Amino acid sequence: MATLYDHQSRNVLKTWALMTLFFVVIILLGWFFSFYYNSPSILYFFFAFSVFMNIASYWFSDKIVLHLAGAKVAKREEYFDLYTSVENLSITAGLPMPKVYVVQDPAPNAFATGRDKNHAVVAVTTGLLSILNKTELEGVIAHELSHIGNRDMLLSTVVVVLVGFITIVADMFTRNLFFGHSRDNDNKAHGILVLVGIILSILAPIFAMLIQLAISRKREFLADATGALLTRYPEGLASALKKISQYSKPMARQSNAIAHLYIANPKGFGKKIGGLFATHPRVEDRVKALVGQ
Numbered sequence: 001m002a003t004l005y006d007h008q009s010r011n012v013l014k015t016w017a018l019m020t021l022f023f024v025v026i027i028l029l030g031w032f033f034s035f036y037y038n039s040p041s042i043l044y045f046f047f048a049f050s051v052f053m054n055i056a057s058y059w060f061s062d063k064i065v066l067h068l069a070g071a072k073v074a075k076r077e078e079y080f081d082l083y084t085s086v087e088n089l090s091i092t093a094g095l096p097m098p099k100v101y102v103v104q105d106p107a108p109n110a111f112a113t114g115r116d117k118n119h120a121v122v123a124v125t126t127g128l129l130s131i132l133n134k135t136e137l138e139g140v141i142a143h144e145l146s147h148i149g150n151r152d153m154l155l156s157t158v159v160v161v162l163v164g165f166i167t168i169v170a171d172m173f174t175r176n177l178f179f180g181h182s183r184d185n186d187n188k189a190h191g192i193l194v195l196v197g198i199i200l201s202i203l204a205p206i207f208a209m210l211i212q213l214a215i216s217r218k219r220e221f222l223a224d225a226t227g228a229l230l231t232r233y234p235e236g237l238a239s240a241l242k243k244i245s246q247y248s249k250p251m252a253r254q255s256n257a258i259a260h261l262y263i264a265n266p267k268g269f270g271k272k273i274g275g276l277f278a279t280h281p282r283v284e285d286r287v288k289a290l291v292g293q
Contacts, residue, residue, distance in 0.1 A: 026050035062121055065113045068255045071101035071123045082129060085141050086122055093145050093230055098122045107251040108132070108244045111261040112144040112153050120148045125251070131243050139237030142227035143263060150226060152219040220263075220281055224290055234290040241290075245283040 030046025033039075076083045083100055090097045098112070098120035108128040114120035122144045132140065147153045228234035244264045251266040259266050265280050 023050050023054060026053070058115055062113045062115065062119065065111075065258050065261065066101060066121065066123070068258050069103055069111070069123060070105075070253045071103045071121075074100040074102040079129070081134065082124060082137070082141075085134070085138050086145075089138060089141050089145055089230060093142075093149055095145060095149055096120070098145075098148060102126060102129075103251075103253075105251050105253065106130075107249060107266070108247050108264070109251060109266055110140050110144055110263045111258070112147040113261060114148070114153055116151075117148050120153065122148075127247070128244070131247075132240055135231075135233060135236035136240035136243065138231050139227060139233070139240045140263060142230040143223050143237055144227075146223040146226035146230065147219065150219070150222060152222075220286065221289060224286055228290055238287045238290040241283050241286055 026046055027043075027050060030043045030050075033046070034041075034043040074082060079100070079102060082102070086100050087097055095117050098114070098117075099122070101121055101123035103109075103123055103125045105125040106127040107125055108131055110122070110124040110128055112120060112122050122141065124140070128140065129137070224237060227237055231237070241264070254266040260280075262280075264283075
């Protein structure tokens, strides 16, 4: 049976594998563009840019996530209960105290981001703080700290940058194939290249999205279980999830790129969306796994 340490090690390997796969895919796209336009400089550009994006996704992805979420630093004197909950649970979990951020939004939600436990961030919405009691808030914080301890935070955060970039490249690919010029006037060859380009531009963002969704659903169950062990009170998190799911309105500021980071779907679909394209497991399933109801 796999242990928590096995899961942590796998997440590190998955992160490196994802970054390597991204590098290879971008180089192949660069080669395709350079062949199509008969310009080797395009391949060199794609190579340099793929290296830059991998570095940026590792070092700056947390800052990108915080910007997309519109999160601001939570001051201890203003959000005392939140700050002390994060501080106390961090000590219990044996983790360094993460930075605490707040998102001004009535929709109850929370997320964790950062490249490692020493550069971690926990962010919650003002809506979450307004509807949860202390034990429920501690359940949510423990859940987010579990993402940090389980090392799936880096994997999920890197996905934000890489998936977003793949989608942009695919869109650029489509536009250039229809409005650009090929390397020769062979209509048949041109038609084949256009067909390949269309297939790649359609499949690339879908493949990226499926990776994003699969990572999100799987890690939520583990973070729920680990968080419940941390507080020794699974009912707190279960109650919080029920309250969060009852809020049907979407977050005012949201992005598909970071939807999988939140504890609940920021679009406010709650339990209505399930299956392959759900960013999160059903609340009923998560509550049942926690308290058996």
